[in-house]
Amino acid sequence: MKRSNRLVILTEYFLENPRKHTQLPFFVNLCNTTKSSVSEDLDIIEHVLKNQQLGYLERTTGAGGGVKYIPEVSSSRNKQFIEKLCHELEDPSRILPGGYLYMSDILGDPKQVREIGRVFASCFSKLDIDVVVTVATKGIPLAYSVASFLNVPVVIVRRDPKVTEGSSVSINYVSGSSKKIQTMVLPKRSLKEGSNVCIIDDFMKAGGTINGMISLLEEFDAKVQAIGVLAEADDDEEERIVTEYTSLIKISNVDLLHKTIDVQNGNISLV
Template sequence: MKIKRNGRIGALIKILCDNPNKIFTLSYFTNKFNAAKSSISEDIVVAKRLMEDLELGRIETIPGAAGGVKYIPLVSRRENKEILEDICEKLSKPDRIIPGAFIYMADIIYDPTIVRKLGEIFATQFKDQEVDYVITVETKGIPIAIMTANALNVPLVILRRDSKVTEGSTVSINYISGSTGKIQTMSISKRAIKNGANVIIIDDFMKAGGTAKGMMDMMNEFDANVVGVGVMIATKEPKEKIVKDYVPLLILDKVDEKSKTIHVYPNEYLI
């Protein structure tokens, strides 16, 4: 089908953005749009500049035999600020406080519009790492983690709380939840992760860091390198967490049941 330049650029952007971090060859587009290589190259230049001007992410051309063009979702500091402050506002509503000084946040961490953006923020933070897998542990971090995996175009691996018959041979480890002090188990199929892979760990919440540390220990069993840890919310206290190096999007300072106040703010290094 012959498509005019007007349309070609639109279709090119649509196809690239639907498949973040996936490399398309120029021939893919010359065939699809029935256009010359030179025309497609010009389209890419226009698309590239457009995405930059409007801060919609980056289109990158990769030279060489295995080359082509790909879309990298990038969230700017300005956008981080907007997204994260909006979540803070939502999270600070007093009626979210649950007995025990917990915050109800299922509606936020399962909202596709929100987790899609959070996934892109994490992908932006870890874009310079060669990531092979995104790792999370069931349950609440899964939506954010799959969106991060989507933005990075890598598989997601979900660690289970128990060993499941449908996983085949599994590796299990015990770990101590830093906040409750209880011993917990996590397990994963032996075939889930290739040995020596680079992984990032994504979760919704970190208090003492015991769960993240458990995931890191599990990665040791696969000789995997943890090249990044990202959590949506980290508590301000304890300041010293078991995991040293992690990227929180939000900091939870205080939940006060008496005065019905929640104090949560964006990680200042991101905005």
């Protein structure tokens, strides 16, 4: 097979299989070529991915050696994306009762959701994560996007037990902002004991929901390695229960009366 054809095939393979370790003989076979040709192809792809700020190829030598595409995009690319997002969200017509923000259009756009997932996955790229956990409903698309870049499965915590999932563990927790007692459920079968977990959600006010997830995950002896929220509302910062997390944007000074709002970068490190 010609180099030009091989480059298209290999590029497609890496983008569809992030973080998957693949040995060189697989590519030699796939492209019907030699090991040294594949090596040169990888050099070209690596060079372009780095230039485009889309990550890099992790290559290991020796027995069992091979290559893995790490979709860790650059901070400057992340920064650009988050600033665009802030700009879209600071529209006052997005303000909803209770100090929430209408974000369903952004969360409903698969392309934006994919970009948000890419940002989180880049942030958490060096961590050891086995599974992404979220709570129904709005965090789900974000969780899948993050998981697709980290090459791990998703587990969804529900607020109502469903007959279709077998036996489950449930906890009660106090919602941070409304102080109501709520329930969370996770099927026993869905999460291995002792997993390394990344929690993803769309919105955090006082942090009650995320705190509830942490308690529930303790029942599975899970280790929470990272928490990512798309937006945090910083008005409740003093009361906040969750302190270690990564947010992409921060919403503050929501004024329902005058219809004004401040939207800024969250606490994500962009350097």
